[in-house]
Amino acid sequence: MSHPNNGPNTYRGRYTQPVPTSNLTTEEDDFPEFQPFDEGADTEAAPRSYPSDAGSLSVQNVDMCQQVNKPKHFTTAYDIQNLVVRRGLEFIMRVTFSRPLTQEDDFQLEFLIGSNPSASKGTQVVVTFGSRAGGPWSGHILESTDATLTLGITPTADAVVGKFRTYVAIMVGGGMQRTKRDTSTDLYLLFNAWCPEDAVFLPNEAERREYVLNDSGVIYQGSVGAVSHRNWMYGQFERGILDACIYILDASRMPIYNRSNVIKVVRKGSAMLNSQDDNGVLVGNWSDDFSMGKPPTSWTGSAKILLQYVNTGVPVCYAQCWVFAGVFNTFLRCLGIPARVITNFSSAHDNTGNLKTDLIFKPDGTPDRRHTRDSIWNYHCWNEVFIVRPDLPPNLGGWQVVDSTPQETSDGHFRCGPASVAAIKEGLLCHPFDSGFVFAEVNSDVVFLKRDRYGTLSPYRVDKTHVGQAIYTKAVGSTAPADITHTYKYPEGSAEDNRTMSRAEEYGCERDHSELADTQLSVLISADQCSLGQDVNLLVDFQNQSEFPRVVHAHLAGSVVFYTGVTANHFKDEDFSVTVQPNQIERVILKVTAQEYMPQLGSQLCLHFIVTGQADDQSVSAIKVIDLQTSSLTMTVSGEPRLQQQMFVTVSFTNPFSFPLQNVNVAMEGPGLMSERTRYYSVIDPQTSFTWTEPFTPRLDGPRRLVAVLDCSKLRQVWGVADLIISP
């Protein structure tokens, strides 16, 4: 943990008071139970308690009215004892006094958050119910029956978010008599997407239900033309998750009074979700060695990760981009911030915010991996949040990119955003935060450079369409993908696109303006989707647009790659020649057998082919990525799908390979249905099966999903899903 203090007292003269940064672990007795109206003296010197007059007014009971408040605030699903409400919307409390109130009686509610609460910072709120002025939250007496008052309290729409302590204070002779601290009346206050005055207001109800209330989803992977999807159980309502999200803010030492500001909360979240800098939630690992933790592919959702982090205080091993994005999504939705997971196919990385991704080739046309620094990820996942941006000019609010995957070059600090999607579309890269970096991820040109024998580079091809080919997110109310590329970019080559690109250059993004010789030769690779263990057929089409026949000397290089585009194992090199007649296309079919790639796969499922060709003075190249499809788990559900009624789920799997699978872990979970259960099989022999049945009892109704995932070192990403609808 990065602590701002370097010693016990080095900041003594720096702050008038310690900066409150801890919400959950505040001492219980921060307020004296009796506080005399001693206007002059320091209140610290006042006695901590004072005998109240016999016969005077006192508080008998405080009822947080959960049954009334929760449905109105859309917080019923939170599996927590305390009341959870959203700011900017009235909630009610019932206070029962020792006797009916008279005209002379005076009382107030007090809501406190963090240590050293302060009225001027919004961390100590006084709510009054008469003519006397109170704090910014308004209070009304809704009903008065005997000694019981029903009170309506409306937190401001810009209130601090987190866990408040609730007190009732009664004015007695010479002072205020407060109720004792009672943790059962603690109040969780969230951002409110339903409130037009809240910075996270989202006008559309279907979108609010998706982006705030949906606790499961899918994350897209693979590549354009072969999009696959992964289930992710966000589980933001599961037991302990809300406290875990507040714990993350506490662990970040974010001052309590900044937690009213959604821009600061999401930016801090993007820093804290990864372990770099700050011992945050998740440790990134892009190797094949996950022996010190769990493989990124083995998680079913966020809940287990967040609970492990809060219980151990130690970063959880391991994550890759979709894990960072999935857990970040849980954090955001749990706090009430509309959020979704985005997939950018062919995402430019590590190119220092420039609009060039340089791929370098040797004089003979083969990839020069030693000198190539930039990379293109097959896909990259980040999050968007829907918030207003009062810090920016008009029309740049709405969806904002936040990315918690640690990026080496994002200003050297491991966080990213919020960056306005509208600003990215317009090329307005002069606004915070990190918009230039995201712009490059979706807009970079790929520059193919040939390195001559003296070490000098010259460009021979620029591909302006490869990067950011498509940007997907889950559609509202379904598991289909929604293509939101148009929210990030104008159509390639349109007048608006040209305007955006030149504006981006004005704001310092470097682009390639190499003058290239006209090429009359081109090459394209295509292939069908392919399952793990099948042979791959590559269709390589050479097109000759000149008036002369061309003899192309070509080379196919095949390797297994990480989803980051980085080579894991190189397994194939093949030279071939082809003659292409004038204005003709010549197709070459290249077969890559399963025997060639299977031994090299490791845990990767992604094959990468480059064809380079030379004809006289012309060089051509094309790249094809193939994601191998895997088999899936079979899941069946039995029993009556009704709240609080026991049901059963059965997971089964048959090893389709000719080799045994060893050290196999299977995990299963379903938010509102069951928390994570796991099974371990030391070996599954070829063509043998297992069947695993678990009971569960639904806690939440409506459409629900169970997912299971199988994971072992030789086979990852084997999924099963069961959808069911639970009746109330």
Added chain:
Amino acid sequence: MSHPNNGPNTYRGRYTQPVPTSNLTTEEDDFPEFQPFDEGADTEAAPRSYPSDAGSLSVQNVDMCQQVNKPKHFTTAYDIQNLVVRRGLEFIMRVTFSRPLTQEDDFQLEFLIGSNPSASKGTQVVVTFGSRAGGPWSGHILESTDATLTLGITPTADAVVGKFRTYVAIMVGGGMQRTKRDTSTDLYLLFNAWCPEDAVFLPNEAERREYVLNDSGVIYQGSVGAVSHRNWMYGQFERGILDACIYILDASRMPIYNRSNVIKVVRKGSAMLNSQDDNGVLVGNWSDDFSMGKPPTSWTGSAKILLQYVNTGVPVCYAQCWVFAGVFNTFLRCLGIPARVITNFSSAHDNTGNLKTDLIFKPDGTPDRRHTRDSIWNYHCWNEVFIVRPDLPPNLGGWQVVDSTPQETSDGHFRCGPASVAAIKEGLLCHPFDSGFVFAEVNSDVVFLKRDRYGTLSPYRVDKTHVGQAIYTKAVGSTAPADITHTYKYPEGSAEDNRTMSRAEEYGCERDHSELADTQLSVLISADQCSLGQDVNLLVDFQNQSEFPRVVHAHLAGSVVFYTGVTANHFKDEDFSVTVQPNQIERVILKVTAQEYMPQLGSQLCLHFIVTGQADDQSVSAIKVIDLQTSSLTMTVSGEPRLQQQMFVTVSFTNPFSFPLQNVNVAMEGPGLMSERTRYYSVIDPQTSFTWTEPFTPRLDGPRRLVAVLDCSKLRQVWGVADLIISP
């Protein structure tokens, strides 16, 4: 140190190559001496060395021509063996071959920086001298005499800054034969304020000499009306300092290829100068306990701090704002970036970027320190750099604020800027970096709030002029202060000022808009400057603008404060009453004796008085800060002031107090004259003296300054200065 990797291999599939972040410690043999033209195979597989043909061309000598290059590049003052040049300007090299070159001979120069240098990232530069294409740096043969060529090389104006390795490569049969690595030909490349194409171009020569080349300066302190100054020896040319500045970038793990970008370099510098987050250079300490290091007041300049950091790799104890700013200024000027230290008098702090500084008072008018969270620093120091801002709209380049003092609330990360001063003046707070935060430091309103007995706050006075009263920096070519307030703000209350303030509000800065009752009563405190040990006379003027006489019940509170405005010791409370006639001013003179404040001083020299008054329903208050003046050291210089000629300096001091001074440290230095020397006196009795003489030998000519400082727990900030002009 914050390492991005969490294990030896967890990033294997994340990067195509390790990201080069180390400039100084790169292995010596990164290039093979002989590299065959084997176009196809991986160059890694090539033999590392190859016998060259007898009789073939070879390199006999490489001369970096320091005597010619250094004066032209204004780098003569750097106390370093290697050539130091500025980018965008030609430097010359002389290469002597084994025989005169013929038409068939072909050679090139190669400049490399960091590990895994790459032509596409500007970290491997090939310079050619014929028709063959080279890298972006241009090369010309200026002269050819026998076997010796005089070559002119012009690095691009956006080249990477740091330490390059220099190679000469000759084409021999079948490959390139390189010179061996020779550290004496290593080349330091700096930013160039003299080059119009460089992002740090500064048009004015007098300003370049001040802001890039001046290695000493003064930093203003105290308060408006009682400005004092502190000498600071930047020492950017002293031995080891340039390597220390590059070491700081290495320690930050900043990728080498980002070091061409001055925005990234200064932002990284603002993060690395403090130890928070990243084990940077200096540990802040705002207490009175400096037992684990040196008191911030005891430093004479930056050199010792930087050398200690580079030698130990551990943050140096201790700093307060002027130390952070002084050392940061050295870092910036050393790398060639125009920079200056700024002092903002009455600087608003820790108010979360809002335009309100809330000071809370109790019902009886005395300060409520328990509930006051914000603070106003008597002064705060930061830096400005002069750079272009291609990332922002036009006219926002020029001076930019960068601040390395760790600020708890600046986005939770301990760095600040670059923030455009022009954008701050216009209220254009929608641009990076941290402009809203700096805007609040110079523009906040001070809101005086009264806390009623129920805990509710109500404002009773708003002071719109107190914060950012004046902004000073050292004038060009003199030690007088230049008031640059107008570069940050339009005149208070002008139409432009109103436009700026409303624009700032549009961008999310919260302002106070309380409707206050008209006040017809006001109070003002004034006082003369006062030396340590003298009595203080406070002149308190109450003004009654009503038509009725007013009886004011008033209170004086006196305390010793840190320069951050935080109370160290409270020593005086005095009630008094005064009757003020209609439309009159009534002056009350309050005497505070030295006996009252001296025992409470600790190591502070700053007294803080608040007068609060009540008359009927009106509340008034006024604040006065008094910086106590201290005595100084006497310094005399003897000997002939000539380069490389021994001279002597004598420092003397008499304890003016009636108590002994114990554990007294005296330090002295002068860039270009002597590195730091120190003396320790265990006790200096009342009215006794010491005299300390040191020899020194000037290394640099021109106007030079020696400073000495005396420091002990009872007396800090005792200075002496000797100015001298060294002839060549």
